[in-house]
Amino acid sequence: MASPQSIPGGWTKRDPNDKTIVELAKKAAQQMWPDRVFERVVDAYSQVVDGTNYRIDILLSKTKNDRVHVKYEVHILEPLPAQ
DSSP: OOOGGGSTTOOEEEOTTOHHHHHHHHHHHHHHOTTSEEEEEEEEEEEEESEEEEEEEEEEESSTTOSOOEEEEEEEEEEOOOO
C-alpha cells in the first residue's frame, strides 16, 4: 500500500526550514502584511498539480522581538513554466 506522501496530487509535508519554503513565506508575508514582521515558518506542505501548490503556516508579529505572534496560513501556486 502506498504511503499518503506518494499519492499523486496529495499533500507532502515539507521541511519548514527549507530555503525555498522560507523564501516563499517571506515574500507572501511582505506582499500581504507589509506592516508585520516575519518570524518563522511553522509548518509547510506542497502538492504537485499544474505546477506546485504550497500551504505554509507562518508566524508574524507587529514588531521585532514582540512576544505576541499571530499564525497565518498562506497558499501559493507556482505554475509550470510556459512551454
